Amino acid sequence: MIKSPSKRRQLSDRNIILLFILPTMIILVLMNIYPLFYSLYLSFTDYSVISSVAPKWVGFQNYQTILSDTRFWKHFAITGQYTIITVALQMLIGFGLALLIKEKFWGSGIITTLILVPMMLSPVVVGLFWRLMYHPSYGIVNYLIGFRNINTAPEWLGSPTLALWAIIIVDVWMWSPFVMLLSLAGLSAIPDYLYEAAAIDRAGSWFIFRRITLPQVMPLLLIAVLFRTIEALKQFDLVMGITGGGPGDATETVSVRLYREAFQGQFDTGLSSALAYIVLIVIIAISNLYIRQLNKVREG
Amino acid sequence: MSRIRLETISKTFGEELALSKVSLDIQDNEFFVLLGPTGAGKTTTLRVIAGLEKQDAGHVYFDESLVDSIPPADRDTAFVFQQYSLYPNMTVYENLAFPLKSPLRNFDAADIDRRIKDAAEKLRITHLLERKTARLSGGEMQRVSIGRAIVRKPRVFLMDEPLSNLDAKLRESLRVELKHLQKTQEVTTLFVTHDQIEALTMADRLAVLNNGKIIQIGSPDDIYDRPASTFVAQLVGTPRINLFETEFAGGKLHSLKNALEFDATGLEPASKTLVGIRPEDISISAQGTFHAKVVLKEPLGVETIVHLQTEDNKLLAIVPGISHHQIGETVKFEVNSDRLHFFTTEGERIEAKGVAA
Numbered sequence: 001m002i003k004s005p006s007k008r009r010q011l012s013d014r015n016i017i018l019l020f021i022l023p024t025m026i027i028l029v030l031m032n033i034y035p036l037f038y039s040l041y042l043s044f045t046d047y048s049v050i051s052s053v054a055p056k057w058v059g060f061q062n063y064q065t066i067l068s069d070t071r072f073w074k075h076f077a078i079t080g081q082y083t084i085i086t087v088a089l090q091m092l093i094g095f096g097l098a099l100l101i102k103e104k105f106w107g108s109g110i111i112t113t114l115i116l117v118p119m120m121l122s123p124v125v126v127g128l129f130w131r132l133m134y135h136p137s138y139g140i141v142n143y144l145i146g147f148r149n150i151n152t153a154p155e156w157l158g159s160p161t162l163a164l165w166a167i168i169i170v171d172v173w174m175w176s177p178f179v180m181l182l183s184l185a186g187l188s189a190i191p192d193y194l195y196e197a198a199a200i201d202r203a204g205s206w207f208i209f210r211r212i213t214l215p216q217v218m219p220l221l222l223i224a225v226l227f228r229t230i231e232a233l234k235q236f237d238l239v240m241g242i243t244g245g246g247p248g249d250a251t252e253t254v255s256v257r258l259y260r261e262a263f264q265g266q267f268d269t270g271l272s273s274a275l276a277y278i279v280l281i282v283i284i285a286i287s288n289l290y291i292r293q294l295n296k297v298r299e300g
Numbered sequence: 301m302s303r304i305r306l307e308t309i310s311k312t313f314g315e316e317l318a319l320s321k322v323s324l325d326i327q328d329n330e331f332f333v334l335l336g337p338t339g340a341g342k343t344t345t346l347r348v349i350a351g352l353e354k355q356d357a358g359h360v361y362f363d364e365s366l367v368d369s370i371p372p373a374d375r376d377t378a379f380v381f382q383q384y385s386l387y388p389n390m391t392v393y394e395n396l397a398f399p400l401k402s403p404l405r406n407f408d409a410a411d412i413d414r415r416i417k418d419a420a421e422k423l424r425i426t427h428l429l430e431r432k433t434a435r436l437s438g439g440e441m442q443r444v445s446i447g448r449a450i451v452r453k454p455r456v457f458l459m460d461e462p463l464s465n466l467d468a469k470l471r472e473s474l475r476v477e478l479k480h481l482q483k484t485q486e487v488t489t490l491f492v493t494h495d496q497i498e499a500l501t502m503a504d505r506l507a508v509l510n511n512g513k514i515i516q517i518g519s520p521d522d523i524y525d526r527p528a529s530t531f532v533a534q535l536v537g538t539p540r541i542n543l544f545e546t547e548f549a550g551g552k553l554h555s556l557k558n559a560l561e562f563d564a565t566g567l568e569p570a571s572k573t574l575v576g577i578r579p580e581d582i583s584i585s586a587q588g589t590f591h592a593k594v595v596l597k598e599p600l601g602v603e604t605i606v607h608l609q610t611e612d613n614k615l616l617a618i619v620p621g622i623s624h625h626q627i628g629e630t631v632k633f634e635v636n637s638d639r640l641h642f643f644t645t646e647g648e649r650i651e652a653k654g655v656a657a
Contacts, residue, residue: 196352197385201399201448202373211398215389 043273050267062274071249072257072275079253082164083232089172090228094179095221101180102187116181118174127241130170131157134242160250163243167251170238175228182224186217218297226290233283254279302362302455302488303328304349309358311344311512318344319355320512326490331482334492335499335535336509342492345509346458349490350377362455378449380459384441386433386448393429396420396447419447422481439470446478450485457482457489463498475502496536500524508532525639530647533576539605539616541641542577559610560590563637566652573650576641579605582617584625588632594625608633 011019043062047055066072101112118126133139134156147153156166190213198208236255239245245252245260252260254275262272304326311319319341326332334342347353349360351372360367367375378399386395396416400407407415420426423443433441442462449457462478463471479502482489493499499506500520508515508523508531516528527533533541546553546562548569553562555575562575584606592608592615604623608615608631617633625631642650 191383191385193381193383193385194387196372197379197381197387197448198398199352199372200350200375200377200379202402203398204402207402211390212387 039273039276042270043277045270047270048267049269055270058270062271063278065271066275066278074249075252075254075257078164078251079233079235079255082168082235082253083229086168086171086175086232087225087228089168090176090179091221091225093172094176094224095183095217097176097180098183098187102184116177119177119181121174123174123237124241126170126174127238130166131242134166157243158247160247163247163251167235167238167242170242171232171235174238175231179221179224179228182220183217186220187213190216215297219294222290222294222297226287226294229286229290230283233279233286304456304488304490305361306345306349307359307361309345309348309355309360311341311348311353311355317512319348321358322509322512322514323358324507324514324517326488329486329488331479331489331491331502331504333499333503333506334490334509335494335496335506337494337535339511340494340509341512342494342509343460344512346379346460346490346492349375349456350379350458351375352379376455378452378454378457380442380445380449380457380462382461382464384438384445384465386436386441386444388434390433391429392420392425392431392433392436392444392447395433395444396429396451399448399452415451419451422450423447423477439466439474442466442474446481450481450487453485454487457487457491459489459491461492461494464493464495471498478502497538500536508535526649527576527641528649530574530576530643533641533643537578539579539618542579542582542613542615543574543643544613545645546573546575547571548573555610555612557612559592559612560635562635562640567642567650570644572645574643574645574647576643577615577635578639578641579616579618581636581639582608582615582633583636584617584619584623584631584633586632588634590635591630591632594627594629594631597623597625597627599623 042055044057044059045055046058046061047053097115101108101115133141136142136153136155136158137150139156141156142148142153154162156162194212194216195208198212203211234255235253236259239251239253239256240259243251245256258272258275258279261268261275304324306322306324309319309322310317322341322345324332324345334345336342344353348355351367351370355368362375387398390398393416396419397412400412400415416429417426420429423446425440425443425447428436428440428444433444436444442465446459446462449459459478463474466474475498478491491498491502500523503520505517505519506523507517508528510531516523516532518526523532524536527536527541530543534543544555544560546555546560548564548567548571551564553564553567553573553575554560560575564573567573590610592610594606595609595614596607598605598607599622601622603621604619606617606619606623606625608617642652644650
């Protein structure tokens with residue numbers, strides 16, 4: 001039995017396009033677009049998910065509360081301080097590792113793989129085992145850096161100044177490999193003949209680094225900075241795993257505070273939505289600055 | 301401004317033999333060309349001279365001093381790479397300034413500026429000086445990289461197929477410019493190419509390389525008129541030399557089916573001898589001793605390449621201007637017997653004794 005072609009049900013090109021795009025569109029709208037706008041609406045209300053009262057419009061009151069409260073400003077300050085230090089250290093260490101690993105030596109392959117391991121672990125797991133390692137009485141960190149006496153050893157997670165550094169160390173340990181990976185991609189794309197030409201031109205090694213290596217990897221370094229900055233501004237899981245925001249609120253980043261507002265105590269959905277939007281605006285603004293810089297570098 | 305001498309240089313990459321006992325003596329101010337097919341070892345030779353590659357055996361001398369252990373930076377060579385190798389993110393001016401600004405030299409700013417302006421003028425890139433290198437055409441890029449070589453007066457120019465990425469027109473004009481530049485700058489130049497026309501037109505002397513060995517060294521005339529082997533004979537000259545087997549009989553050389561016959565005076569009798577005839581040494585004329593059929597014509601304007609079929613083999617002949625012979629027509633032709641080339645069946649040149657070569 002051969003059906004005539006006209007009777008056969010055939011998908012037109014247009015329908016095939018719809019078939020591929022629609023599922024994605026539906027999921028995107030349901031999971032991203034709708035919550036985005038709904039939370040924007042909620043940020044202007046006094047809504048709480050655990051109360052049975054309908055959202056009531058309060059205008060900019062939530063934003064006003066947040067921006068006039070010194071405790072919120074402290075969270076922003078902590079997050080900013082954390083972001084600048086951790087991103088700077090990751091860039092330095094990651095790029096430095098890339099420069100070392102770029103030269104092929106015996107075992108460089110296996111060493112590269114080992115360096116990448118922290119990146120593949122779950123942040124919660126990382127947070128929890130570093131918390132054990134930081135422990136003042138049985139943690140290995142103090143033992144390794146030479147403090148064998150419990151009474152004089154630094155209390156990493158108990159001191160307000162050290163606790164933020166404790167998180168920074170873990171973040172740097174975990175994500176420098178990522179910067180290294182991006183830098184390596186950039187470094188290996190630099191053609192050998194540029195270095196050979198420079199060698200013949202009698203360029204010094206600092207000159208070669210500054211005028212050839214750095215400009216050539218700059219676009220990828222900026223992408224690494226962009227990725228790591230966004231991640232650092234959103235830092236939540238490591239903090240929760242290691243300090244839970246403590247001691248006191250010394251390591252309470254904006255995201256941790258956001259979590260407390262949204263899912264603890266009063267379940268203040270309206271206020272937390274407003275806070276989430278403030279974070280979003282900050283991240284978009286910073287990302288735009290980076291991307292503008294990136295385009296400038298790319299154009300040469 | 302230097303004499304370059306290579307003494308039995310050998311180099312292997314892993315299992316692969318790149319250079320085998322290469323010896324060269326390049327005179328001061330000479331334009332020396334290395335000619336050979338891909339993989340012959342031309343580029344490796346150049347890189348050994350520059351110091352970018354270390355030879356396994358043999359020595360490199362600049363003038364009379366041994367430079368084997370001197371790093372590339374201190375050999376004072378200038379290298380023009382096939383892939384332009386301009387520094388990106390820099391303007392043409394900055395690229396030209398780069399070799400002068402090295403902390404290992406001291407040129408003052410005015411001197412640097414003067415040298416750059418001078419080089420730019422010679423290469424006609426003055427209008428491009430402020431341009432970023434990414435916005436240049438291939439020909440402009442290669443001019444800039446040649447410019448980077450001439451801003452300082454190096455002991456030797458090393459050029460690795462600098463023209464091969466350019467289109468034919470540009471290649472021709474840069475060829476002339478380069479030769480002119482070399483003569484006015486008076487710098488010893490080593491130029492690598494696989495293009496026999498480039499080699500013949502530019503070289504004072506050239507070396508033919510194959511499989512890491514030097515086959516022949518000589519002036520373009522030597523190479524063309526007295527090729528040391530069938531390899532060299534076939535490498536230089538377009539259209540290719542006609543090469544065919546002959547047999548020795550009665551003091552003469554006969555092509556296998558007797559269509560052609562040559563005087564063998566001065567040759568040692570051998571069972572088989574290869575005879576080479578350059579296409580321009582075959583002339584079609586009514587008084588010719590041999591005959592053949594015209595099978596194809598390639599008119600080039602100035603001359604026409606005529607494909608002739610004898611009973612034995614196909615021969616190429618060059619006829620000045622446009623040929624009026626019809627395809628399929630049988631024509632008579634003459635061979636300039638003074639300019640025959642004889643080779644053994646292994647491809648070695650045989651010099652006819654008592655015959656002026």
